[in-house]
Amino acid sequence: MELMFGKLPVGTGFAYYGTKYCKIAPSMARNERGCGSVFLGETPVTVEVTPAELLPWEPDELPWFARIKPAPGQGPRQGGS
Secondary structure (H helix, E strand, C coil): CEEHHHCCCCCCCEEECCCEEEEEEECCCCCCCCEEEECCCEEEEEECCCCCHCCCCCCCCCCCCCCCCCCCCCCCCCCCC
């Protein structure tokens, strides 16, 4: 079954161009030789399990940079002269 890499939960095994990988982080996977690779979330990969076996996980709606608040002292100034 083919799914987008970004929709897979961490720990899921999948194949990409004949090489088997295991997802180890939101955008990283390790192949069967132990080498790491970076994948875009929109990359189609072949999953070896059925959808019922996948965890009920969905990626965050907002990207990480949209949730960052200004560092202390970098926000708008409050009061003062």
